[in-house]
Amino acid sequence: MSSNFVPLTAQELVAKINKIPRVSLALLPTILEFAPNISKELGIKLYIKRDDCTALAFGGNKTRHLEFIMAKALSGNYDCILTGASSQSNFCRQAVAAANKLNLDSFLVLMHGIKGKMMQGNFLLYNILGANVNVVEGEDLEQIPKHLDIKYNELIKEGRKPLLIYGGFGKEDTVLAGISYANAMAEIDLQMKDQNFMADHLFVTAANMTQAGCELGAKVLNWPTRIQGVSPVYWEMNIKKDIARICNEGAKMLDVNLEFTDSMINHDNNYVGEKYGAPTTDGIKAMKLLAKKEGIILDPVYTSKGFAALLDYIKRGIIKKGENVIFMFTGGSPAVFAYNEELSKSQSLD
């Protein structure tokens, strides 16, 4: 932390965030729910930030991101959005739902990931939401921006006015998404005060931007909490560096004097399993445990792996008995229906 940094209150942080253009899409604040049964089972105090309940088309962390990323859509210069990812993308689901709320058409450029052409989960929801879907060949998601650029030029030739959203593939969008999670941290700050505790740990399943927002918020608010990111994917790039970049650019945007380096970031990719999108045995067990104890359904691609990490960190003594732990539930549950085989095969919790 820069030596002359003066921490902000939640209200001061929110006042800074409110200066950034934004469109209202999410039902906020989401609740911070104490989970009594699983807390007892695990010997900790577990609180779940219910960002699966942001309300837009089954909710999730991307609704917060899109409030800032889609603010440009209010200018009246666009008649549609164009974005892309894998065919089970939670981001695309929420982006199409957001576009519908803003009276814009949607165009999606998708790559079939592990779930192929299965008309289920998010892929089914694009259909219900009325998106125009274009599936491109290949498995390398890093090629998506190139395909988006091609589709963008086609749409322009057809006389459309697309808002091109790179999302996680765009540097500016990742910073705006990070800001939205600094805002979530301000919410949690007030909720912890109400519930009379301070978190020792916060777990978040994150590729990059959601964790960056949590890191930024925690530092601005001067929490003593250990933030732990859990990766759903193996990266080629140095992801801790990228998270620090988002934090630094976010700090600049908020005009706060903080500096982040990759050595400040805890980000664990030991729970990915075989690859992105493939559920793990421990993830499925973690998912079934939380469902059984609290009636909360995690998702098979992201949050089940994050929760499996949390359980393992307790076993390894990194989370100690009696500590306060927040689990950021970033949504994604509609994907369970696309993973019916994997999930139903694994019957037991043992």
Ligand SMILES: Cc1ncc(COP(=O)(O)O)c(C=O)c1O
């Ligand atoms: C349910 C869920 N959790 C976590 C993430 C990771 O978020 P980020 O890419 O912002 O780090 C995603 C991203 O797609 C997601 O859909």
